[in-house]
Amino acid sequence: MTTIQPRTLKTRARLIEAATDIVAESSFTELRVEEVVRRAGVAKGTFFAHFKDKDALLDRMIGQIIDQHLDQISGQDTPKTIDEILDTLTPLMRFMGSERTVFDVILRYSGAASVEEIGPIAATFERFIHVLADWFVDGPFRQDADPATLAEGVQAFVFQALALNFCALNNHRPVRDRLRPYLELWLNPAKTLDPQG
């Protein structure tokens, strides 16, 4: 039988605290496993006894932050316009795009790796889809589509807008402005043949 000793939790907490401190002082990009274990006062091997790899730690830390953003988002009034949606999503998007490292980890783990071990980030994105889908049920947005599918589409566009933001070619434009045209076409009841080039 696999009993977990109290010290396990203590060590893990120390590792997470050390990592959190490092990120607060510098960034996710600068995070080094060796620095984490140095601060936590444990050997390197101990880290990997607690986390499958470095990404598992990042998954957990980033997942927690996204979850806090979702708390914020779902605590607000249901947005009724594209602009309100953009307002609501902006803080989360700002975090997702704050570092290339963060965005990369989110991209890789936003889908669940397997049924049994769905990671923190994957879990938050399931939640994200639910929160969005709720907005689209009986909302002022198009009603000819499954709300969950609409929500997945919004997620795709959020990723697209953020990805473009990391290109020097494009990053003069705020993410928000890049996302809007997609959402207008995706969420609005279709306009009838606008005469436009």
Next chain:
Amino acid sequence: MTTIQPRTLKTRARLIEAATDIVAESSFTELRVEEVVRRAGVAKGTFFAHFKDKDALLDRMIGQIIDQHLDQISGQDTPKTIDEILDTLTPLMRFMGSERTVFDVILRYSGAASVEEIGPIAATFERFIHVLADWFVDGPFRQDADPATLAEGVQAFVFQALALNFCALNNHRPVRDRLRPYLELWLNPAKTLDPQG
């Protein structure tokens, strides 16, 4: 003045050939710089004199393959239905989703890093957008939107469908089937209020 010696091209060709052989024998995932230089008969430092980093080599190799797919795609008849679009895109999508490594590199480099040095993959995705946009000018698809924006949306959905495909949770469904519902909502003139749950 910076003259390029003939042997430069020769060495670079040997490096690329070695890398291509390795990928043919195993995969992009298994590619090791040390093995490339061993087969090419040069020192490790030489590799990095020719390529900024390992990703630059992958960018080039993968970009070339995508370009071949685009040749194929643009040589075909313009697709007139969602299903024809899916048929046309399937080979390219199969390659993009063939290895996690490949998909990751494509994601990271599908946007241009800077104006001066737009990489091979970024270039092919500009081309991809143009090819798609051409389908949407005067096509049977929705006409109330800028064709280039529609094309960018399709790209976002292709990435989304592929990303989901790497989740054990979802990979029982062919990418094609995952992409279809998005494209139907994105490209078709909006239906008027279908009664559907």
Next chain:
DNA sequence: CGAGAAAAATGACCGTGGTCAATTATGGAG
């Protein structure tokens, strides 16, 4: 051809994530 400048190649070295056989600490049974 010979000399010297520039281009190319070299390989020892480093940073950092990750492994694993060996060691130590823990807690329950007798």
Next chain:
DNA sequence: CTCCATAATTGACCACGGTCATTTTTCTCG
């Protein structure tokens, strides 16, 4: 309290991408 199975920890070691001062090759010019 002692013993011991096993949980937890350790740190030397490896893999692999990437660097850079030094050496070798090539090209040009007189």
